[in-house]
Amino acid sequence: MHLFDKEVRFSCSGIVGASFPQAAGAAFAFKYRGEDNVAVAFAGEGAANHGTFYETLNAASLWELPLIVVVEDNMYADSTPKNMALATPHHFQRAMSLNVPSYLVDGMDVIDVYLATRKAVQRARSGGGPSLIEAVTYRFRGHFEGDGQEYRERDEVEVWRLMDPITRLGNRLTKLGVEKERLEERRRRAREKVDEALKFAEESPYPEPSTALTGVFR
Structure with a gap:
């Protein structure tokens, strides 16, 4: 989880939920230096339950940062179903409460994700501030190699494989x-x-x- 490549401006952290403030820091630097860059933070719906999610979106909205937060909602945080940890059906509802325009997309549809991302990038580069994209998707394999996956039915996985x-x-x-x-x-x-x-x-x-x-x- 500790990967970094300066040439392509990619990095990740072993701390769950850390990508939000880290990306916001990069977005702040882009705006401060007047650069035409956009920072993108990726995290699962489980990581979006951390306080860093709200703190980051609040600051990004307040300062109109060129930031896109992508929540990859695969319905399981490790082995915990989303409905056992999230009081609202979706994270985009929380983002909108902070005045952050949000998109709920089919994360299994490349075109749907692309269209929403293009809008969010255009908004960020035009000075409109942050956006959130919540992509409903699924992971066919376990959370880790060797995961017994007792928390879900085999039929559920096969149905999602059709998509x-x-x-x-x-x-x-x-x-x-x-x-x-x-x-x-x-x-x-x-x-x-x-x-x-x-x-x-x-x-x-x-x-x-x-x-x-x-x-x-x-």
Whole structure:
């Protein structure tokens, strides 16, 4: 969970809910320096139950920061069903109480997510302030490898598999006239990239033990 890449401006934190204030800090810097950048925070619906969610949206709304908060609602915080931890049906209702425009989207539909994201980015770059996107989605695998998944029924998973976003997008593009050969070429290239990444990881040497504390705050 501790990943960072300065070149593509990507980072994440091992602290649940930390992405909200961290992204707000980046958004504040963008606005302060007059840069045409937008900060995006991603978190699950469980992490959005942390106080950082409200504190961040309040500050971002007050200061009109170029921030987009994306809540990936897969209905389970680890193994806790959302209806056992959230008093309201959706997090976007909470965001709207802080005067933050919000979008509830089908997180299994690439086009739906894209359209909402484009609106939120345009709003942020035009000085309109923050937005929230709540994407209702699902995870087919457990919260971690080895997760017994006793908290959900197998049939539930299979029903959601019928809405796989990659399959749905492929079917939609086919109906819109995109050649099947073109789609298959894209799939082939995607598989090659994954294979290359796995090969690189498996063949890379282990780091020297002396580097274990490099970059660690002490």
